Amino acid sequence: MKADPKSVLTGVYYIDGDVAAGWGALAAGCKFIAGYPITPSTEAAEAFARVAPKAGAIFIQMEDELASIAAVLGAAWGGAKAMTITSGPGYSLMMETIGYGAMLETPFVLLNVQRGGPSTGVPTKTGQADMMQSRWGSHGDYEIIAISPDSPQEMFDYTIKAFNLAEKYRCPVMIMADECVGHMTEKVVIPAADEIEIEPRNFYKGSAEEYLPFKPGSDLIPQIAKAGDGLNLFISGLAHNEKGYPVKKDEPRGIYLKRLIDKIQKNKDKIIELKEEETENCEVVVVSYGISSRVAIKGIDMAREKGIKVGNLRLVTVWPFPDEKIRELANRVKAFVVPEINYGQIVFEIERCCDGKANVVLVPHGGAGVHNPQDICDAIELGAQKEKKSEGIIEFKTRLEKLVFEGNWSAKE
Amino acid sequence: MFEIRFAGYGGQGIIRSGIIVGKAASIYDNKFATMNQSFGPEARGGACSSQLVVAETKVLYPYVTKSDILVAMSQAGYDKFESELKENGILLYDEDLVKPKSDRVNTTFAIPATRFAEELGIKIVANVVMLGFFTAITDVVSPEAMKKAIPDSVPEKAIPLNLKAFEKGYTYGKNLKKPA
Structure with a gap:
């Protein structure tokens, strides 16, 4: 609608x-x-x-x-x-x-x-x-x-x-x-x-007698009761069956959980949105999200000027994680470069999907600012120099870190 | 690409200046303009600044690294951001409020913006006088775009006064033959 x-x-x-x-x-x-x-x-x-x-x-x-x-x-x-x-x-x-x-x-x-x-x-x-x-x-x-x-x-x-x-x-x-x-x-x-396309709520329209609030459709997702329609509803944070009642002693208690996972994991292809650019013949891929993906383009442009073949993969949706895409890229690139404004979070997901087939360079940032594009460019260069094998996560030292931790930084007014 | 820093103290319309130029450039001149403002303990009452990057293509790095233009409405703002200005960067300042160092004479332009605003009846339009001056001296935005962006950004009853303030600064800038 x-x-x-x-x-x-x-x-x-x-x-x-x-x-x-x-x-x-x-x-x-x-x-x-x-x-x-x-x-x-x-x-x-x-x-x-x-x-x-x-x-x-x-x-x-x-x-x-x-x-x-x-x-x-x-x-x-x-x-x-x-x-x-x-x-x-x-x-x-x-x-x-x-x-x-x-x-x-x-x-x-x-x-x-x-x-x-x-x-x-x-x-x-x-x-x-x-x-x-x-x-x-x-x-x-x-x-x-x-x-x-x-x-x-x-x-x-x-x-x-x-x-x-x-x-x-x-x-x-x-x-x-x-x-x-x-x-x-x-x-x-x-x-x-x-x-503007809007997804309406998927309300239950069947008979009240047959209503089971957590009975999924073929897409694994149950229809929801509309308040005021007179449907009997029992909702609880306890592990529940399709009726919404707490699972009984003799019911397999963990089984309700599988569908909560599957309804996202099995629909991943429909949910995940990526922006991919020049990844066909590249030696290094920069994977980033949010503001870092924007600053990264500047670093990528700098590296391309030096003749390095760099691809850009932007995670518009970060979760569910695009395992298959990273695995596919890991088969053919030398390294992933991952700038994120933390000391390593999504980089671990990338390392996991790499499965030892490519290097992963983390460009960390302690926060309170965005990356210096020159750092991202340098990290790309570092990734391009490596052999196509895995040394685990390579932590890149940014300019600011070198200054601070080598004692050459002082607070200005 | 232009990296621009507006600096002054809270209440002078420093943030608003960034918004008006950004709006003029991106909406009415069809360029790309990204504005950021200072957030922090200094944002209320004390030193205040906004930063604007104007470019022909999408702005990738959203902050000022070295400014091409510094608009200084207070001495503290000037002192804080003078070193950020590029070697040939343009300095615009309110001559009654800022005493700049004497280097950069070739790219320094002064206007009594607050005094002009007082002559117009209310000193809160000093920033708009400065924006007129800014538009005349630099090539960041067109005066046409500014004259559309200003009415969008001020209360309706204050539009004529603000446009008058803009004209005052713009004319002063156009008539100014040499840097200060």
Whole structure:
């Protein structure tokens, strides 16, 4: 279906990524955001709150992040498309209930504008160090989808996509943005409502007698009850059967879990979005996501000027991870170069998929800024010089690290 | 490509200046413009800056590394960002608020922006006087684009005054034959 014109602020704007995400949520049909303010994501909630009433949507500032995510789950089960917005410590506080959402197959979106961590870290500067937390932060085994935008325009476009994926696969979808993209102001084009495709909620339409809330369709995804339709519903975080009742002693207790994993893993081809450029005959591939993928292009251009054949693979969706694509590339390239604003997270996934067939060069960054493109260029050069075999993860020393750890750095005024 | 730094103190419209030029360049001149502002304890009341990269193609690196243009509206802003300005970079400053060092004489341009704004009746348009001056001196944006971006960025009742402030700075810049 198409977006509701009342929810789409069609026009050309000069806005930051946070505002674009707030407006994207509204365009996607989000009717409920609950959140607690935290730098650098607050502007997204503010932007949504300002325009929500005219579109019949609600923003609630809750008492904390625990309540925020719980309210979002409640709103989703009440029938609304819902989202929460947070950063840093707020994301950690939400972890338990994210797992609850995954367990109940609740469609909802979470925008995390990543900042420097751990703990309070560097609230006003960028980071990409919540990537593993987004995948594994809640206890137990589950699957989520994570998208990593690189511009304000993408903050708008991919917030809509996040809602569509959440509805389609009935799982938490994380928009793993970062402070740089969230606070960056650029031109954003918001199209007309009839140019925006919206995934409607897949409500159960059969008879009340036959309704089983967790009975999947052929795509492995169950239809959801519409609140007020009079369907009997029992939802619980306990391991449950198709009826939603806790599994009994004599039932195989772990079996419910397989479908939660499979509904994402077996639909990976439909979920994963990659941007691939000049990977056909390259010797080195740069794999990156979010703001790093944008800065990486500059490093790639510098390396190409030196005559190195470099390909570029951008992970638009980071989770589920594109194992097959990395495996395929590992067969033919000498090295992967992975710039990320952390000391190694997604690089381990790449190493795993490489299976010893290629080198993996990590270009780390401690946060509070983005990579120096020259470092990425140098790391590409290092990768190109290596033999086609694996030395494990090669940690590249950035210019800043050399300065600091060799004692040549001093604080300026 | 232009890397531009606007520097001053909170309340002078330093962030707004970055937004107006960015909007003019990207929406009305069809270039690419990425704006970032200072966030941090210094952003309220004290020193404040915004950075803007304007290019013909997509801006890949979103921050200023060495600026081509420094617009200084306060002495502290000038002192902080002078060293970031390229050797032949252009310095624009409010002559009543900033006393620059004497090197760079060939690429330094001064305007009494705040005084002009006071003459127009309200000093908060000093940044827009400066933007008129900026448009006249540099080749970053067209005056036509700026005259469209300014009304988008200020309250409706303040549009005529802001356009007047822009004209004041623009005319002063065009008439200025030599660097300060």
